[in-house]
Amino acid sequence: QLQMQESGPGLEKPSETLSLTCTVSGGSISTSSHYWGWIRQPPGKGLEWIGSISYSGSTYYNPSLKSRVTLSVDTSKNQFSLELSFVTAADTAVYYCARGSYCSGASCYYDYWGQGTLVTVSS
């Protein structure tokens, strides 16, 4: 059974860079059948897709965040990571990593999710 776990600081100061890592267990990240994504959810609000990455490092970003987001993958550790720069209070959210499946190209739905990690941006 695939499991995904986000890790990283729960508190960031405004203007700093948020960094999160997702560790995948119970399956390999090195598969062409899936993509690996980040989705966030501000407290009490809906879901926002941040971006996704393939095991080979191809990246796809939400245009609204593209200038601040970097995704990377480390297949040797079965991990992928998110960096979001110049954070503000509006970036406070639960951040989920998820596996993309049933894809057309890199356009996917997400069938496995991490439990999510709350990141608060505050001075």
Next chain:
Amino acid sequence: EIVLTQSPATLSLSPGERATLSCRASQSVSSYLAWYQQKPGQAPRLLIYDTTNRATGFPARFSGSGSGTDFTLTISSLEPEDFAVYYCQQRSNWPPLTFGGGTKVEIK
């Protein structure tokens, strides 16, 4: 960007009743629409993909229909564990992948 509008925002029903949730897209997404279920404090779970296909672990009382811009999630007879928030997501025209604002199904 494709905007998905879900209605109603809240649906108050009793166990055993039928639930009908709507998701409307700002332009056609063909059949490339999914539904997720989210319970408090939990991650979303993929429920339906490509409009009609039930994901692993969900019973037959859940069904999806529609095409183009109008989609429906139907729960034929609500069980206590079905009370949750439901989101739709499109993967037709991207980036970005987009989600609807959600429908909360609550106990009446």
